[in-house]
Amino acid sequence: MLSDNQFPESIQQSLQIALDRFQEALNEAGLQARFDGLDEKLKQQLVTVFLASDYVADQLQRFPDLLFDLSDSGDLNSRISASAYNHRLQGKLSAVMDEPALSVVLREYRRREMVRIIWRDVTGLAEFAETASDLSHLADACIEQALCKIYQFVQPQWGAAYFKTTERVLPLVVIGMGKLGAGELNLSSDIDLIFAYARDGETRGGRKSLEHRDFFMRVGQKLIKALDENTAHGFVFRVDMRLRPYGSSGALALSFRAMERYYEEQGREWERYAMIKARAIGQDNGDGDRLLKLLKPFVYRRYVDFGVIESLRELKKLINQEVLRRGNEENVKTGAGGIREIEFIAQIFQLIRGGQDVDLQQRNLLQVMGIIRDLELLPANVVQSLSEDYVFLRNVEHRIQALHDRQTQVLPDSIEDRLRIALGLGYPDWDSFYADLKKVRTRVRTHFDSVIAVPQDQDEVEVLDQAVAVWVTEQTEQEASEDLTDLGFDEPLAALHLLTEFKNSRSVSHMQAVARERLDRLMPMLINACAQQACPGLTLERVLRLLESITRRSAYIALLAENPASLDRLAMLFGASPWVADTIARYPLLLDTLLNESTLLSPPDKDTLQHELRQTLLRIPEDDLERQMDALRQFKLAHVLRVAASELAETLPIMKVSDYLTWLAEILLQAVMELAWRQMVEKHGCPTRDNGEPCNPDFIIVGYGKVGGIELSYQSDLDLVFVHDGSSEGATDGEKSIDNSVFFTRLGQRIIHILTSKMASGSLYETDMRLRPSGNAGLLVSSLKAFEEYQKKQAWNWEHQALVRSRVVAGCPRLQEKYNALRLGVLAHRRDAVKLQQEVVEMREKMLGHLSTYKDLELNEARFGKDNQFDLKQDPGGIVDIEFLAQYLALRWTREHPQMGRWTDNMRILDSALEQGKLSQQQVAQLQNAYLQYRSQTHVLALQNSRAKVSAERFVEERRQVRQIWRETLS
Incomplete structure (x- = not known):
C-alpha cells in the first residue's frame, strides 16, 4: 500500500487521495500484482512525483500501464538524445495514414514523454539543463515528424514544392523562437514559430498545382492543427505564430526574400531581441540556417551598438512601473528580480557587442553568460551569481508549472500548493524557501539595476x-x-x-x-x-x-x-x-x-502605432478575446491622451491632431477586423470567391463622415459601412460550413460587438451603420456588386454627398482598389446641374429645421437662438455649410475633372476646386480659414467637455464669408 506519511500532515490527506485513486486504477486494470513487484525506490519516487504534479498523477490514474512502460524501458533512469526522440516518434508514426490518427499518436507520445520528463525533474534524476533540453527535443521531434506525415498526406492532391532549377524538394522552414529556439522550454511553454520558404513558384506532381505561398500556408495550418488542437487526447504544444512578420495580420508563411525585406525595412527593436533566439527546427534545416544567416545583420550590428542601452533603459522603467501597477511581485518571471531581468542582462551584451564579438551570438542563456564572463564584460562572481540564480528561478518555475500543467509563473496562493513547491525544491517549509527566493530576487534586481543603470534624469523637486x-x-x-x-x-x-x-x-x-x-x-x-x-x-x-x-x-x-x-x-x-x-x-x-x-508630447506616426499595437497584442493569447478587447481599449485611451496632451501643449496643429486620431481609429479597426475574421474562419472556414478560391479576406470597412474625411475628434463616433466581395452563391470551406452571406453578416456583427461592448476600459468606439444601403432597413454587410447597384440606381443625392467623404479604412487592399474605382465612378455620374443644386440646398434647409437655432439660411443677426450662441457645426455659415459646398463641388465637377473626386477631406477638395478653377483663390482661402478655426474651436471645447457652441458675437466675419460663397455657388 502506498503511503504519504513522510510528508507534513497538511498535505497528507490530498496526496493520499491521489495515491488511493492510482491504486484503484491499478486494480481495475489488473496491474496491482505487477506494481507490487516494482522496486521500492521507484515506488517512493512515485509518491514524490504525485506530491509535485497533479498532471502526472492524473495521467497515471487514467493510464496506469504507462508507469510500467516507462519503468521496463529504463527511460525513467536514463537520458534520451535528440535523435532518439525523432527515431522513436518516427517509428510510432510509421503506420499512420491520415490526420486524425496523426493527432492521436502525437498526443499519446507527448503524454508519455511529459510524464517521464516531469518524473526525472522532480525526483532529481535530471537537472534543469536536461529538463529544458528534453522538452525542446520533444517539441522538435513532434514538429519534424508531424511535418513529414503532413507532406505525405497532401502530396497526392497538391504535389510538392521544388526549386525551379533542380528536382530538390523545397521544405517548409520552421523557425523556433523564444525558449524553443534557445532549447530552454519550460514544462508548460507555448512554442513560438515562424514559417518561411526559400522561393516562390508552383507545386508539381499533384492533382492541383498551388502557388508556393498557398501550399506552405496550408501545410503550416495543418501542422498547427496537429500540434495545437485540444482534442479528447489533449494537445501536443500550444502554438503561437504572432512573432511572424506583421503579426497575426501577416501571411502565415513568407518567402526568404519577403522575410529579408521585412526585417530590413520594418523590423523593430523588440524583434531584434526576439531573433536572438531564433533557430531552424529539424534535422534537414539547411534552408532555415541560410535564412537566419540572411537575417543576422538585422539582429547583430557590425559596430558596438551602445544605442540599444537606451531602449533597454526605457524597458527597465516600464518594467518597474508595471510591477508597481499590477502587483507582479509574486511572478518569478516578470516580477522584480525575476527570470526576465536575467534574460535582459544577457541580451544587452549580445545586442551591444554581438556584431563584433561573434561568440556572443548564442541562443542558450547559460552559454551566453559564460561568454560574458570570458570576455570580462561582467565580473566572474557576478556571472556565477546570475547563472545560479537563473537556474534556481527556472526550477521554481518548473515546480509551479508541474503542479497543474498550466502556463504560469505566479507563486500559488494556496497554502497546500506552496508547501508542495517548497518540499519539491528540498525545503522543509514555505518560509525557508521564500526567504531564499527573496534573497535571489534581490541579488538579481541589484545586478539588473547596475547593468542597465538609468542616469539621474530628475532633479529633486523643491517642496515649499x-x-x-x-x-x-x-x-x-x-x-x-x-x-x-x-x-x-x-x-x-x-x-x-x-x-x-x-x-x-x-x-x-x-x-x-x-x-x-x-x-x-x-x-x-x-x-x-x-x-x-x-x-x-x-x-x-x-x-x-x-x-x-x-x-x-x-x-x-x-x-x-x-x-x-x-x-x-x-x-x-x-x-x-x-x-x-x-x-x-x-x-x-x-x-x-x-x-x-x-x-x-510626441505621438508616433502611423507605422509606429501599428507596431506598438502589434507588440501589445503579441503578449495576449490569440484565444483570449476579452483581454484582446481590453488591450485595444487601453491602447486607444493611451494614444488619445498623448494627442490631447500634445494639442494642449501646442506641439500639434489641428490638422495633425485629426490625422493622429484618424490613424488610431484605422489601426484599431484593422486589428478588430482581423480578430473577428480569425474567429469566424476558425469556426466556419473561409468564404469563397466566384472562382472557388478562398477570400483573403475580400472584406473592407468603409469610413464615412469624420473618419472618412480624416477629421476625427476626441469623442467622435464612427460612421461605417461593411462591404465584401465573396461569391453570392458560395459557402465557407470549414467543417461547420455556412453561406458566404451569413458568414459576412456575422463577421460584421462580431466587429460591432468588439467595437461597442462596454468593458472596464469603456467601449472602443460607438458606431453608426445608418449610411449603409437602405439604412437600418438594409443588410448589415453588402456585396460590392449590390453596393454598386444601389449607389447607381437607388441612392438619394444626400447619399452621394455622403459618398464623397467615404474611403476604405480597414480590410483587403485588392477590394479597396475596386471600391475606390466604384466610388469615383458614382461621383462622376452624369447629373442635372440644376437639380443637383436644388437638392443640396433643400437638404441643407431640412437639416437647419431640425438641428439649428436659426430660422433660415440667411444670417439675420436679430434671429439668434434662445441661448444667443453660434453652433459651430449646424448653424448657417458653420462647418456643415462648408462640407455641403465641398460635396456639391465634387458631385458637380468630378465627371469633367476626376481630380475633384479623388479626396475625401474638405481641405483637399477645396484645393482641387481652386486647381480646376471652380472657386477663386480668395474663396478657398476664406473657406479653409473658417473651417480650420471652427474645427480648432470644436477641439478646444471637446477638451473642456463643452458642446460645440460659442457666443454669437464670435466668428461673425467668417460666417458672413461662408454664406456669401454659398450664395455665389448655390444660387
Whole structure:
C-alpha cells in the first residue's frame, strides 16, 4: 500500500487521495500484482512525483500501464538524445495514414514523454539543463515528424514544392523562437514559430498545382492543427505564430526574400531581441540556417551598438512601473528580480557587442553568460551569481508549472500548493524557501539595476514649507489660508476646504500605513504643482478627484510619488482640460502614459502605432478575446491622451491632431477586423470567391463622415459601412460550413460587438451603420456588386454627398482598389446641374429645421437662438455649410475633372476646386480659414467637455464669408 506519511500532515490527506485513486486504477486494470513487484525506490519516487504534479498523477490514474512502460524501458533512469526522440516518434508514426490518427499518436507520445520528463525533474534524476533540453527535443521531434506525415498526406492532391532549377524538394522552414529556439522550454511553454520558404513558384506532381505561398500556408495550418488542437487526447504544444512578420495580420508563411525585406525595412527593436533566439527546427534545416544567416545583420550590428542601452533603459522603467501597477511581485518571471531581468542582462551584451564579438551570438542563456564572463564584460562572481540564480528561478518555475500543467509563473496562493513547491525544491517549509527566493530576487534586481543603470534624469523637486505645513501639520484655518495664499492660491479657503474634505474622507482615513506614507509624501508636491497653474483651485479640485479614484490602489500613488518631476505636467494638463482630468480619473492606467515624458508630447506616426499595437497584442493569447478587447481599449485611451496632451501643449496643429486620431481609429479597426475574421474562419472556414478560391479576406470597412474625411475628434463616433466581395452563391470551406452571406453578416456583427461592448476600459468606439444601403432597413454587410447597384440606381443625392467623404479604412487592399474605382465612378455620374443644386440646398434647409437655432439660411443677426450662441457645426455659415459646398463641388465637377473626386477631406477638395478653377483663390482661402478655426474651436471645447457652441458675437466675419460663397455657388 502506498503511503504519504513522510510528508507534513497538511498535505497528507490530498496526496493520499491521489495515491488511493492510482491504486484503484491499478486494480481495475489488473496491474496491482505487477506494481507490487516494482522496486521500492521507484515506488517512493512515485509518491514524490504525485506530491509535485497533479498532471502526472492524473495521467497515471487514467493510464496506469504507462508507469510500467516507462519503468521496463529504463527511460525513467536514463537520458534520451535528440535523435532518439525523432527515431522513436518516427517509428510510432510509421503506420499512420491520415490526420486524425496523426493527432492521436502525437498526443499519446507527448503524454508519455511529459510524464517521464516531469518524473526525472522532480525526483532529481535530471537537472534543469536536461529538463529544458528534453522538452525542446520533444517539441522538435513532434514538429519534424508531424511535418513529414503532413507532406505525405497532401502530396497526392497538391504535389510538392521544388526549386525551379533542380528536382530538390523545397521544405517548409520552421523557425523556433523564444525558449524553443534557445532549447530552454519550460514544462508548460507555448512554442513560438515562424514559417518561411526559400522561393516562390508552383507545386508539381499533384492533382492541383498551388502557388508556393498557398501550399506552405496550408501545410503550416495543418501542422498547427496537429500540434495545437485540444482534442479528447489533449494537445501536443500550444502554438503561437504572432512573432511572424506583421503579426497575426501577416501571411502565415513568407518567402526568404519577403522575410529579408521585412526585417530590413520594418523590423523593430523588440524583434531584434526576439531573433536572438531564433533557430531552424529539424534535422534537414539547411534552408532555415541560410535564412537566419540572411537575417543576422538585422539582429547583430557590425559596430558596438551602445544605442540599444537606451531602449533597454526605457524597458527597465516600464518594467518597474508595471510591477508597481499590477502587483507582479509574486511572478518569478516578470516580477522584480525575476527570470526576465536575467534574460535582459544577457541580451544587452549580445545586442551591444554581438556584431563584433561573434561568440556572443548564442541562443542558450547559460552559454551566453559564460561568454560574458570570458570576455570580462561582467565580473566572474557576478556571472556565477546570475547563472545560479537563473537556474534556481527556472526550477521554481518548473515546480509551479508541474503542479497543474498550466502556463504560469505566479507563486500559488494556496497554502497546500506552496508547501508542495517548497518540499519539491528540498525545503522543509514555505518560509525557508521564500526567504531564499527573496534573497535571489534581490541579488538579481541589484545586478539588473547596475547593468542597465538609468542616469539621474530628475532633479529633486523643491517642496515649499507651506505645502508641507498645509498637508502634514495641524494648523488653524487662518494659518492654512495664509500658507495657501503664499503658495499662489487665489481662493485659499476654497482650496483648504477641498484638502480638508479629501484628508478626512473615508477612502483616505482607511488607507494602510504604507499607502498613507506614500500619500503624505506626494501631497505637498501636488499642492505645489497645482499652485503654479493659472487656476490653482480648479486644478486642485480635478487632481483630488483623481486621487479619490486611486486611494485604494496605492501602486498608483507610488507611481506619482516616484515621478515628482512629472507632477507639474499632470497639473498643467488637469488645469487645462477637464476632459483629460475626467478621463484619467476614470481610467488611472493612463498614468503610465502621462508620466512617460519622452513620448507623451510626441505621438508616433502611423507605422509606429501599428507596431506598438502589434507588440501589445503579441503578449495576449490569440484565444483570449476579452483581454484582446481590453488591450485595444487601453491602447486607444493611451494614444488619445498623448494627442490631447500634445494639442494642449501646442506641439500639434489641428490638422495633425485629426490625422493622429484618424490613424488610431484605422489601426484599431484593422486589428478588430482581423480578430473577428480569425474567429469566424476558425469556426466556419473561409468564404469563397466566384472562382472557388478562398477570400483573403475580400472584406473592407468603409469610413464615412469624420473618419472618412480624416477629421476625427476626441469623442467622435464612427460612421461605417461593411462591404465584401465573396461569391453570392458560395459557402465557407470549414467543417461547420455556412453561406458566404451569413458568414459576412456575422463577421460584421462580431466587429460591432468588439467595437461597442462596454468593458472596464469603456467601449472602443460607438458606431453608426445608418449610411449603409437602405439604412437600418438594409443588410448589415453588402456585396460590392449590390453596393454598386444601389449607389447607381437607388441612392438619394444626400447619399452621394455622403459618398464623397467615404474611403476604405480597414480590410483587403485588392477590394479597396475596386471600391475606390466604384466610388469615383458614382461621383462622376452624369447629373442635372440644376437639380443637383436644388437638392443640396433643400437638404441643407431640412437639416437647419431640425438641428439649428436659426430660422433660415440667411444670417439675420436679430434671429439668434434662445441661448444667443453660434453652433459651430449646424448653424448657417458653420462647418456643415462648408462640407455641403465641398460635396456639391465634387458631385458637380468630378465627371469633367476626376481630380475633384479623388479626396475625401474638405481641405483637399477645396484645393482641387481652386486647381480646376471652380472657386477663386480668395474663396478657398476664406473657406479653409473658417473651417480650420471652427474645427480648432470644436477641439478646444471637446477638451473642456463643452458642446460645440460659442457666443454669437464670435466668428461673425467668417460666417458672413461662408454664406456669401454659398450664395455665389448655390444660387
